[in-house]
Amino acid sequence: MLLAIEDIKHVFASLKAKGAFAILSGAFLTKVAAFLGSLILVRIMSKSEYGVLGYMENLYTYACLFAGYGLNNAVYRYLVLKETEAEKKGIFDYVVSQGTKFNIVYVAVLSLLAFLFPHSEEFSTAHLLLPLMLLALPLQFLSDTCSFSLRGLFRNRAFAFTAVLTVVLVWGAKAAGxxxxxxxxxxxxWPIAYCVVAFVLLLYFRNNIFSSVPAIAPEKEERRGIRSYSLQYMVTNSLWALFLQNDLLMISLLTGDASAVADYKVAFAIPSVIAILSSSVGIFVAPYFIKQENDKAWVWSNYKKTFIGTAVLVGGAAILVCLVAEPVVGFFYGEQYLNIVPLMNLLLVTAFVTNGLRYTTANLLAAMGKIRVNMFVSFSGMVCQIVLNFILIPLFGVYGAAYTSIMVYSFMAIAVFVPFVMMYRAH
Structure with a gap:
């Protein structure tokens, strides 16, 4: 018994030394800061202003899916793979340079489209304000690239601190504005805040991370590999980002009930927070798997530990939320939303399946360069989602979307697990 306790203490001490708890704390504080920031904006702005802001933020979020050709996703993987500081700097410089060039053209085109697009009269201010907001996109890309690079360089505490500082500064600037x-x-x-963040982080990299280090640029073949990986990652992220939007769109189209859309959106909000746990674990372990990706025995052994640990962590959180669902919903959303508790419990099952069972495998496949598997599974899952929603929402209303999510995410969890086992178990 004492030996087991000592082993647990050793594991926790090792995780703390490597910055695992810093990543988890950073993710939690980032969510809290964003949540508090949104509450402050609701208090300051009128309801109509906040509605227009939400409209522009949604469009901005879609624009971000294709920012920089997805190159900042590649920096995370390729920095881990490089052995020398000069090679790492070459990767960093390449992503910053190529991503920025792409973003300048991309934002110019988007701004013109935003200005010319026939926004409804209620959102007419978006003609000028959305192009202004889009100026933040290339700066946010630079900020994210620096942040991902810190993790790829195993600077976990700096990564967590940067994430929290960025959210606090951006939301603070929004509130002040x-x-x-x-x-x-x-x-x-928005662009002012990200300009400050990007400038500070780039200066930090220049003076502290890569100071006096000559850059060795990636060769032509490797640049092609980086672009291919980035494109696949970008497509996969874009597909994944559409899953919730598809549910909401199909609920509204097939039920014609605005309150059903509101119920689903609110019921999804709390279960979605559980993703903090799986993403924090994923962010922490991924670089180690990238480093050892050619050692199949090591990958399989540590995958099993990570998979079980994440499933237990997420499952425990889902059960805890389920037990206190009614008072939590009543406290945050009021008695008018108590009817969503059964729906929220179903979405907690969804959260467990996608975050506890699917995410670990999908994240590690992507990290180790097998992103094409995720892309295919995400596309297949979306097709299944659309077909099942057309069948189940007319039969069960908003609950039909929840049943669809459970089935689709279960399929996706199995669909990424099987190729992972085939690739790494037979070593």
């Missing part, structure tokens, strides 16, 4: 000049102030604050 809203106080000073309403919706226009929020739109202007």
């Amino acid at each position: 809203a106080t000073l000049s309403g919706l226009e102030g929020v739109a202007a604050s």
Whole structure:
């Protein structure tokens, strides 16, 4: 018994030394800061202003899916694979340079489209404010590239600190902008905040990470590999980002009930927070798997530990939320939403399946360069989602979307698990 306790203490001490708890704390504080920031904006802005902001933020979020050709996803993997500081700097410089060039053209085109697009009269201010907001996109890309690079360089505490600092600064700037000049102030604050973050981080990399290090640029063949990996990652992320939007769109189209859409959105909010746990574990372990990706015995052994640990962690959190669901919903959303508790419990099952069972495998496949598997599974899952929603939502209403999610995410969890086993178990 004492030996087991000592082993547990040793594991926790090792995780702490490597920065695992810093990553988890950073993810949690980032979510808290964003949540508090949104509450402050709701208090400061009028309901109509906040609605227009939500409209522009949704469009901005879609634009971000294709920012920099997805190159900042590649920096995470390729920095781990490189052995020398000069090679690492070459990868970093290549991603920053090529991603920025792409973003300049991309934002120019998007801004023109945003200006010319026939926004409804209610959202007419987006003609000018959305192009202003889009100026933040290349700066956010640079900030994210620096942040991902810190993790790829195993600087976990700096990575966590940067994530929290960025969210606090951006949301603080939004609140200040809203106080000073309403919706226009929020739109202007976004690029200003990311300009500060990007400048500070790039300066930090220049003076502290890669100071006095000559860059060795990646060869032509490797550049092609980076672009291919980035494109596949970008497509996969884009497909994944559409899953919730598909549910909401199909609920609204097939039920014609706005309250059903609201119920589903609120019921999904709390279960979605559980993703903090799996993503934190994934962010921490992925670089180690990248480093050892050619050692199949090591990968399989540590995959089993990571998979079981994540499943237990996420499953425990889902059970805990289920036990306190009614008072939590009543406290945050009021008694008018107590009817969603059964729906939320179903979505907790969904959260467990996708975050506890699917995510670990999918994340490690992507990290170790097998992103094509994820892309195929995500596309197949989306087709299944659309077909099942057409069948189940008319039969069960909003619950039909929840049943669909459970079935689709279960299929996706199995669909990524099988090739992983085939690739790494037979070593």
